[in-house]
Amino acid sequence: MLSSYALTSSSLLSRFLAxxxxxxxxxxxxxxxQVVLKAQPVESVEDEAKKxxxxxxxxxxxxASWATQKEARAMTLSVPxxxxxxxxxHGIPFAQNRAANYLALVMPYMDGASDAQITAFARTTIAxxxxxxxxxxxxxxxxxxxHYKHRRWLPLVFSVEEGLNxxxxxxxxxxxxxxxxxxxVIQAAYLRHYPQGATACHIIGYTGKTxxxxxxxxxxxxxxxxxxxxxxxxxxxxxxxxxxxxxxxxVLFSPDGKRLSEDVRRAPSPGHNVVLSIxxxxxxxxxxxxxxxxxxxxxxxxxxxxxxxxxxxxxxGFDLNEFVPGIRQKRYEELTKDPHLPLYPRSFRGEYPPASxxxxxxxxxxxxxxxxxxxxQFDCPNALEIGDRxxxxxxxxxxxxxxxxxxxxxxxxTWFYRAALESGADFITNMALRLGFGERTGIPLxxxxxxxxxxxxxxxxxxxxxxxxxxxxxxxxxxGMVLATPxxxxxxxxxxxxxxxxxxxxxxxxxxxxxxxxxxxYEPKDRRRxxxxxDQRATVISGMVAVVNxxxxxxxxxxxxxxxxxxxxxxxxxxxxKDQNLAWFTGFLPAGKPMFAxxxxxxxxxxxxISGGKKAAPIVNEVFTNIFEKAPxxxxxxxxxxxxxxxxxxxxxxxxxxxxxxxxxxxxAPPPPPPKKGIGGFFSRLFGR
Numbered sequence: 165m166l167s168s169y170a171l172t173s174s175s176l177l178s179r180f181l182a183x184x185x186x187x188x189x190x191x192x193x194x195x196x197x198q199v200v201l202k203a204q205p206v207e208s209v210e211d212e213a214k215k216x217x218x219x220x221x222x223x224x225x226x227x228a229s230w231a232t233q234k235e236a237r238a239m240t241l242s243v244p245x246x247x248x249x250x251x252x253x254h255g256i257p258f259a260q261n262r263a264a265n266y267l268a269l270v271m272p273y274m275d276g277a278s279d280a281q282i283t284a285f286a287r288t289t290i291a292x293x294x295x296x297x298x299x300x301x302x303x304x305x306x307x308x309x310x311h312y313k314h315r316r317w318l319p320l321v322f323s324v325e326e327g328l329n330x331x332x333x334x335x336x337x338x339x340x341x342x343x344x345x346x347x348x349v350i351q352a353a354y355l356r357h358y359p360q361g362a363t364a365c366h367i368i369g370y371t372g373k374t375x376x377x378x379x380x381x382x383x384x385x386x387x388x389x390x391x392x393x394x395x396x397x398x399x400x401x402x403x404x405x406x407x408x409x410x411x412x413x414x415v416l417f418s419p420d421g422k423r424l425s426e427d428v429r430r431a432p433s434p435g436h437n438v439v440l441s442i443x444x445x446x447x448x449x450x451x452x453x454x455x456x457x458x459x460x461x462x463x464x465x466x467x468x469x470x471x472x473x474x475x476x477x478x479x480x481g482f483d484l485n486e487f488v489p490g491i492r493q494k495r496y497e498e499l500t501k502d503p504h505l506p507l508y509p510r511s512f513r514g515e516y517p518p519a520s521x522x523x524x525x526x527x528x529x530x531x532x533x534x535x536x537x538x539x540x541q542f543d544c545p546n547a548l549e550i551g552d553r554x555x556x557x558x559x560x561x562x563x564x565x566x567x568x569x570x571x572x573x574x575x576x577x578t579w580f581y582r583a584a585l586e587s588g589a590d591f592i593t594n595m596a597l598r599l600g601f602g603e604r605t606g607i608p609l610x611x612x613x614x615x616x617x618x619x620x621x622x623x624x625x626x627x628x629x630x631x632x633x634x635x636x637x638x639x640x641x642x643x644g645m646v647l648a649t650p651x652x653x654x655x656x657x658x659x660x661x662x663x664x665x666x667x668x669x670x671x672x673x674x675x676x677x678x679x680x681x682x683x684x685x686y687e688p689k690d691r692r693r694x695x696x697x698x699d700q701r702a703t704v705i706s707g708m709v710a711v712v713n714x715x716x717x718x719x720x721x722x723x724x725x726x727x728x729x730x731x732x733x734x735x736x737x738x739x740x741x742k743d744q745n746l747a748w749f750t751g752f753l754p755a756g757k758p759m760f761a762x763x764x765x766x767x768x769x770x771x772x773x774i775s776g777g778k779k780a781a782p783i784v785n786e787v788f789t790n791i792f793e794k795a796p797x798x799x800x801x802x803x804x805x806x807x808x809x810x811x812x813x814x815x816x817x818x819x820x821x822x823x824x825x826x827x828x829x830x831x832x833a834p835p836p837p838p839p840k841k842g843i844g845g846f847f848s849r850l851f852g853r
Contacts, residue, residue: 237317237417240384240429244391245408246354248435250368250398252444253472253673258368259399260357264489265332267293267340268319268351269303271312273419283308289347290322296339301325307379314381317417318388319351328490329353353389358484364447366478366509367440367609367671369397370487388413395487398438398672401608405675405684408435436683439674441472449790453783454479460767462510463783464654468758470688471658471667473607475787476651478510512605515613515647516765519734520575520776521750522596522642524660524704526584527568529595531700533587538703541565542582550633555581558735572707573717575733577641584640589631592640593619598694599656601648605669605691613649643736653750654763655691661758663701665690705730709755712781722749722781726792726802728810730755731784733776742770749780753788754808759801760788 250259269289274282286308290301303322311320323330332340332350344350356371374391393407394400411432416424450463458479465475482499491499499507508514530536544563547556557563557577563570571579584592596602602617618639620630631639638644651669659666668691675684708730711719718733731751738746747766752758764783768774795802 236419237382238414239317239382239386239417240412240414242385242387243411243413243432244354244387244389245410245432246434247356247371247392248406248408248437248678250402250406250438250440252440252442252447254444255439256444257359258364258440259484260359261354262357264329264353264355265337265350266321266329266353267301267323267332268321268349270319270347270349271308271316272347273316279305279309282312285347292343293340293348296343297336299323301330310379314379317382319349321351326492328492351389354392356392356488358488360444361485362481362483363444363451364442364476365397365481365484366511367397367442367476368484369399369401370395370484371399372487372490385412390489397609398440401610402438402672402675405438406435409433434678437676437678438672439676441467441474441670441673442476443474445794446475446787446791447477449787450475450477451479451481453786453790456786457779457783458766459769460504460510461765461780461783462514462650463764463787464511464650464762465787466654466658466667466669466761468658468661468667468752468761471670471691472673472688473651473669473671474760476511476671478508478514480504480506482506509609510650510765510767512607512609512649512651513611513613514765515615515649516746517644517736517738518601518642518646518648518653519736519746519748520642521653521732521734521748521763522646522648523572523575523580523640523734524708524732525596525599525601525656526580526592526640527572527704527707528599528660528696528700529592530583530587531568531703532595532697533591535586535588536568536583538569538699539567540583541567542571542579544571544576544578546578548578548581548637550581550585550637553634555634555637568703569707569710572704572732573710573714575711575718580640581637584636585633589620589636589639592636593617596646598692599659600666600691601646601652601656605651605655607651607669607671609671612651613647615648615652616646618645642734650763650765653748653765654761657750657752657761657763658758659694660696660701660704661752661761663694663696663698665693665695667691705755708732708751712751718775718777719749719751719781721777722751722784724753724785724788724792727754727788727805727808728756729753729784729788730758731781733781735775738767739770744768744770745772745774747774747776747779749776749784751784754805756810757808759804762787 246261247259249257251257269286271282271286274285283305286303290303294300301322301324303320308320321329323332337344337350340348358368358370371392372395374393377390378386387410391410394403399406409432412429414427414429416426418424446465450465454461454463454477460479462478463475464473464477466473480502486495531538542565544557544566546560546562547554549555555577558575563574563576563578566574566576566579568579568583570576571583596617597619602615604612604614618631618635623629623631623635635644639646655666655669668689670686670688672686674682674686676682709728711717711733712723712729712731713720719731722729722731729751730753731749734746734748734750736746736748738744745768747768748764750763752761762784764780766774766779766783768779792802792805
């Protein structure tokens with residue numbers, strides 16, 4: 165059921181046109197937000213007749229009639245439809261509509277009046293308003309004359325500041341009560357309303373004016389108030405579904421500008437409602453944790469079974485209501501110049517070096533090559549010379565001999581250098597592409613980050629040679645040329661959690677009409693088959709379980725009591741010139757039967773000492789602790805957790821227990837930019853997790 169802000173009908177349009185010339189109800193009984201507007205009553209035909217002077221010869225009467233009646237007008241106007249709602253998977257609203265009231269001038273017909281008389285009338289009327297409200301609103305003489313000449317039958321809004329309409333509050337309306345009617349009216353319009361403020365702001369997006377209201381001669385189809393269109397996020401991606409169909413009304417005016425009749429030819433049809441896969445609570449927990457722990461970061465949570473994106477949070481964000489009806493230039497400049505980039509959707513647009521989270525890809529690729537298996541041991545010193553360069557481990561003391569499980573648990577760089585060099589570049593990069601890196605996921609949001617995976621074929625084309633050993637060593641630990649979005653890293657974990665396929669990330673579940681009927685459904689589907697070797701997958705997962713639960717693991721801070729987490733930390737150099745590093749934590753849970761995949765990235769401040777275990781892992785702990793502790797006792801998610809066995813963990817003892825440090829290896833020079841590719845719908849609890 166719609167809330168009181170979800171305007172879908174009659175009263176707004178009847179109020180709007182009553183303000184200037186009246187209007188029949190156009191919608192149905194659905195509207196719940198009512199505001200009564202004041203307007204001068206239309207004089208009756210009898211009252212008009214009393215004004216006609218008698219004893220005028222018939223011929224003169226006819227001439228006068230012809231001369232006067234040409235000032236009468238019949239016009240066909242367009243009535244913009246209210247936009248549909250955007251809601252979470254359980255019907256919690258992110259975007260709705262509400263009524264807004266503005267002050268408008270209605271110009272009477274002034275036969276023979278000079279330009280000075282017309283502009284003086286407008287100034288006098290507005291001056292009375294300013295005196296009553298303590299404002300300084302105005303209209304230029306040119307604007308008044310242009311409106312009088314071409315559009316005087318329609319109200320002209322003048323409660324405007326910095327180019328934006330200013331709403332009239334109930335208190336302001338009370339002060340204006342003696343002035344309302346005749347030439348001063350309150351005009352209604354639709355406004356977008358974002359009841360959750362900044363929550364999911366980068367996903368929802370905002371609207372803006374489709375075009376300014378016309379100022380020239382009235383033509384058929386002119387809108388009665390400003391139309392809105394999507395500018396960012398779901399608002400623009402599903403604009404055609406959300407905007408509905410405009411209504412059409414014919415209105416007849418008398419020679420002196422009074423409304424005589426109207427005929428509704430077509431009532432506005434409200435837009436459809438878009439149902440997201442986002443779970444409001446998951447999203448809020450993620451955003452709250454990011455605000456608490458980071459100045460810049462992101463978190464994505466996906467349902468492993470169907471690809472549903474349950475949270476896709478970026479910090480910092482912004483209040484969407486600041487863009488309603490439009491944002492003031494000063495505030496917009498503050499947002500765009502903020503060094504922490506609040507308008508930037510890090511979760512799906514930010515491209516970062518994935519750091520040691522990419523070691524999961526390297527491990528799978530090396531195992532798939534057949535040149536490395538679960539028992540393969542590599543000596544792991546504190547550094548390794550490759551070509552004419554030295555590639556360091558984060559642990560300055562070295563780690564000794566390790567297998568893949570221990571290497572994942574300890575995040576040992578030198579083990580992964582050796583494994584990648586032994587296997588060859590193709591097995592590593594092919595596994596990355598297989599797991600969804602280097603291409604957009606296809607969510608319906610513009611400018612999704614593509615990421616980048618360098619391959620031998622790419623380097624041959626752009627550098628004239630295949631991948632060099634130093635390049636491969638960097639890529640093996642998620643540094644150098646390889647880039648990924650948090651959404652891509654989470655998608656990879658969903659694929660690993662399933663083992664046989666990567667689910668297509670799904671952000672929109674359905675589009676519904678106002679009767680809750682589904683007009684478009686987006687069914688879960690597989691993005692691609694990956695068919696990981698079960699034994700190799702189990703080996704890698706064992707290492708990931710050890711990261712969180714094993715002795716010397718780098719991700720102990722992520723552990724929660726409700727479920728066993730399989731995870732991987734990561735710490736990377738990022739903005740080297742500013743001495744800024746990144747911290748990652750990614751994985752899935754429960755490890756024995758994955759339900760949720762996740763990825764967290766933490767942007768360090770310049771000079772800040774960070775690691776994935778210290779900075780990103782605690783965010784995972786906080787978010788999933790909230791999810792499980794605050795869920796209803798009968799939630800199917802909690803019931804499912806009780807039946808999940810713990811994953812088998814092989815824990816190879818190691819002597820060192822230091823936390824992971826920043827990886828230092830990087831390529832000698834950045835690669836040329838990769839070639840760009842193209843980008844690839846409520847009101848009841850219908851959708852399970």
